[in-house]
Amino acid sequence: MTAADGTEALLIGGRSGVGKSSVGWEIAALLKAADVAHTYVEGDTLDQTWPKPPGDATLATLTEENLRALWRNFAARGQRRLIYTNTSAVLDADLIRRATGAARCIGVLLTASDTTTLGRLAAREIGSELDLHTHRSAQMADRLDRDAPSWVHRVPTDGRTVTDIATEIIGITTWS
Template sequence: MDHAEVLLVAGRAGVGKTTVGWEVSALLRGADVAHAVIDGDFMGQVHPAPPQDPDRARITEASLTAVWANFARHGYRRLVYTNTLSVLTETAGMFRRALGADVRIVRVLLTASDATARERLVRREIGSELERELTGSARKARLLDRHAPADTVRVATDARTVADIAREVVAATGWAGQDRPARPPA
């Protein structure tokens, strides 16, 4: 494979993106599928946002480009990328610029009910951010529901195990069943 492929795992706060991303990686490792994992939350995590980049999009793209260049230099062609809004159409340009114009993009939107997301966030947010996360989670769930592209695979997470969810996500990529090099080139 000479072009890159990216699995975008998106969804509201509390849906389990990071946990599912790591389980997807475990399944791919078990199938000996070469890949890299990036949690997009860390690509633009600066404060304050630069005046010329208020939504941190440029910093995020520059970070993704630099990290991916390192992975690609070592032969990796598949990326698992988790981030709340990553499946939205407007992010496709960032992935094409960072990973190459011919990148294959697989979009997966994890979904959860308000009650499930709240339960998970209450367990996770033990600091001062709970109310902000709850409000943002509900708002972003509505936004994602309305604006996720038609080719986005929606995967419900309510009352399911992480392993079960990850198997469904990996199936959407086709990576575990394709002819592929087990290891990146040396």
């Protein structure tokens, strides 16, 4: 996979509870309805292992290796557009480029208020990790707001439908 193949990666990041997965699935559905070729990968699935591998405290190496393996298979079947969701996706453009050979990364940081994200997390986290996700969500909101590169588009999700948000993001990509 080389940058010359024209691979583009849409990186959707944001704090927990902001709507990344819902928006990613909706973008995929809208692109499918428009017959636009794409692949959707939820980054959280690439590093779900315990214990963490020795020497890979942040799981970045495992994430990159797994994405590289997946993308190799998708690219071999002609895919050139990747939708990738993960909390820190917009901070990980270099990792995505290395794993996929993407010539272009389009960054979108989804944003939402503390009240909105807490409500979404409370509805989603029905097990034992609500407090953990709530705490991490607030920490990541601060980090993402501070560290997201200037080329990243900020898209608010408060009070908006998933379809409205997905449609706005597709417009940013110019994929349709």
